[in-house]
Amino acid sequence: MFFRYLWCLTLILVSGAVILSGPAHAAVTEVATAEMTLAVGGTISVNPKVSLPYDWDKLHGPRGGEARFVMRLPWDGSAHAYALHMPRVGNQYSVKVNGREIFRSTGSALSGPDEFTSEPALIVVPQEHITALSEVEVAIVAVPGKYGGLSHVFWGPTEEIRPLFVWRQFLEVSSRRFLGAVTAVLGLFGILMWIRLREAPYLWYGLSELLWTLLTLRTLVDQDLIPWPWMPLLLYRMPLMLSVPLMYKAMLPLLDSDTPVLTRILNGMLAAAPLMATVAVFEWAPVVVQVFMLVLLSFVLLLAWISVRNAWSGRRPVQVLIASVFVLLVLCGVRDGYVFILSIDAYVSSSWLRFAWVVLGLSFVWIAVERVRKSDLALVELNASLSQQLGRRSVELSAAFDRERYAEKERGATEERQRLMRDLHDGLGSQLAGALLIAQNPSTDKAELVNHLRDAIDHMKVTVDAMQETEGDIPSMLGAVRYRLAPRLKAAGIALAWDVQRLPTMPHWTVKQAYQLQMLLLEAFTNMMVHAEASKGCLSATLVQEGDQAHIEIKVTDNGKGFDVERFGTDGTGKGLSSMRLRSESIGGQLQVTSAPGETSLVLRLPLPPSQAT
Numbered sequence: 001m002f003f004r005y006l007w008c009l010t011l012i013l014v015s016g017a018v019i020l021s022g023p024a025h026a027a028v029t030e031v032a033t034a035e036m037t038l039a040v041g042g043t044i045s046v047n048p049k050v051s052l053p054y055d056w057d058k059l060h061g062p063r064g065g066e067a068r069f070v071m072r073l074p075w076d077g078s079a080h081a082y083a084l085h086m087p088r089v090g091n092q093y094s095v096k097v098n099g100r101e102i103f104r105s106t107g108s109a110l111s112g113p114d115e116f117t118s119e120p121a122l123i124v125v126p127q128e129h130i131t132a133l134s135e136v137e138v139a140i141v142a143v144p145g146k147y148g149g150l151s152h153v154f155w156g157p158t159e160e161i162r163p164l165f166v167w168r169q170f171l172e173v174s175s176r177r178f179l180g181a182v183t184a185v186l187g188l189f190g191i192l193m194w195i196r197l198r199e200a201p202y203l204w205y206g207l208s209e210l211l212w213t214l215l216t217l218r219t220l221v222d223q224d225l226i227p228w229p230w231m232p233l234l235l236y237r238m239p240l241m242l243s244v245p246l247m248y249k250a251m252l253p254l255l256d257s258d259t260p261v262l263t264r265i266l267n268g269m270l271a272a273a274p275l276m277a278t279v280a281v282f283e284w285a286p287v288v289v290q291v292f293m294l295v296l297l298s299f300v301l302l303l304a305w306i307s308v309r310n311a312w313s314g315r316r317p318v319q320v321l322i323a324s325v326f327v328l329l330v331l332c333g334v335r336d337g338y339v340f341i342l343s344i345d346a347y348v349s350s351s352w353l354r355f356a357w358v359v360l361g362l363s364f365v366w367i368a369v370e371r372v373r374k375s376d377l378a379l380v381e382l383n384a385s386l387s388q389q390l391g392r393r394s395v396e397l398s399a400a401f402d403r404e405r406y407a408e409k410e411r412g413a414t415e416e417r418q419r420l421m422r423d424l425h426d427g428l429g430s431q432l433a434g435a436l437l438i439a440q441n442p443s444t445d446k447a448e449l450v451n452h453l454r455d456a457i458d459h460m461k462v463t464v465d466a467m468q469e470t471e472g473d474i475p476s477m478l479g480a481v482r483y484r485l486a487p488r489l490k491a492a493g494i495a496l497a498w499d500v501q502r503l504p505t506m507p508h509w510t511v512k513q514a515y516q517l518q519m520l521l522l523e524a525f526t527n528m529m530v531h532a533e534a535s536k537g538c539l540s541a542t543l544v545q546e547g548d549q550a551h552i553e554i555k556v557t558d559n560g561k562g563f564d565v566e567r568f569g570t571d572g573t574g575k576g577l578s579s580m581r582l583r584s585e586s587i588g589g590q591l592q593v594t595s596a597p598g599e600t601s602l603v604l605r606l607p608l609p610p611s612q613a614t
Helices: 002-020 056-060 158-197 200-220 230-251 260-282 286-314 317-341 353-440 446-466 474-491 511-530 577-586
Strands: 029-031 033-040 043-051 065-074 082-086 092-097 100-104 121-125 133-142 153-157 495-500 536-546 549-558 590-596 599-607
Touching: 029 065, 056 065, 056 133, 082 158, 092 121, 100 121, 121 158, 133 153, 153 158, 158 200, 158 353, 200 230, 200 353, 230 260, 230 286, 230 353, 260 286, 286 317, 317 353, 474 495, 474 511, 474 536, 474 549, 511 536, 511 549, 511 577, 511 599, 577 590
Parallel strands: 495 536
Antiparallel strands: 029 153, 033 043, 033 065, 065 133, 082 121, 082 153, 092 100, 092 133, 536 549, 549 599, 590 599
């Protein structure tokens, strides 16, 4: 759709240019010759018949001067208002009809401020000044480098002349403003895209469009601010010779032809452009400038050939668009080159290239937007593909995690079975073996055998209790020990006092730590029942806070006969202090034992992490 609209706009602009070059209305007289009086460098000359248009810069170069053109125009005596239309005139000028001045351009005199010749002139002639064969005099003051001179002069009824003026006004003024605004917007677009993406073609494109904006709007700038030769250098020659190779550099990647050779050629052209612009302004070496311009033209021919070749082989819409635009650019460039270099009508002709240039710029933007759109679509597809891959990977990882967790549980169960087998073998097994030896001895006391068997049964019960998950709940572990040993303590004549406060859970505790704690307490109470000869026992569990540190303190005491802690590190059955210390270390605790007649105390301290210290 955009491509269709683009070509419609091009067709309208080119058709308008063709209409402009067509014949004038039947009632309009086009004057192509005049009598001229010329004053250049203090020399005055008269030419009885000079051809129009008269291009001052082409004929006189960097010299200014004055000229008076006299024309004799017919009048049919009608009552219609007559007018003069000059598509281009200046830089300063005045108009006389039959010796009477009817118009003077800006300034109080012909030597007034410099003006760039761009806007066409329409001068309505008062009817009282017209005779059957009216003599019209146009006097100009030409400033070098500002396109002074005089175009063809159109004479006729005002209603016939005005449409020619309006069209010329649109072509030379309104269209320049419009195209200048468009190229400025396109240039800013390129610069912003370069800032955002940091891709060099956008920078070359943006600079090229901004330079073309200066080239397009040069005739609308107040010339009082830019004296000669800066005006033609900075606002015409330099933008023209820089913008073209910059646009070529921007278009090369779109053609997949940004080879080192072509890039070096374009860089050389860019480096030579300021020098060529200076040479062209001062007309030092016109041949060199023409060769440079031919190189620029030959380069666009090369790009056009590459684009047509790509379009023929690929036949994609983007390639066809680029090829069509470059062909249009070549045709307009050839037409402008012929008109402005070889034709005598160069002074009044309008450039077609500036219209084709806008089409080229719009095509670049369209292609850039299409590339961004396709990149976005590719990114969306990539994201969708990555999402699918991540989904599959998540499922795979979840399955792997489940397998690993199952394997971990299996390993834990295996380790727990092995631990249970080891504990049963080392604890219950040894106790049963000892009981068997006692039973085989005929002189053994029956009460001693019963005690050994009760120890074995208690050991087995605590081992089974320790296999239950308590999630680090210390009071639950202590309650299990009390439940298992309370009958034996009572049978041994020991009154047990119980004081367990509310305690925080021990983080990361498993059945392994619970087993070690319960077996430690089992050994402590067994020693109390078997060796202490105590009548009272006590278990307390409290939370102790010491600054920012905290620990759980479990204390077991009795009022038995006591023992020498330094001397009796172990007892004869292997259930001694060393075993209890090993168990306390395995759960990260500290064990302290004190004993004296009438009071034996065992204190176990279990430190809490800072997050649990409340």
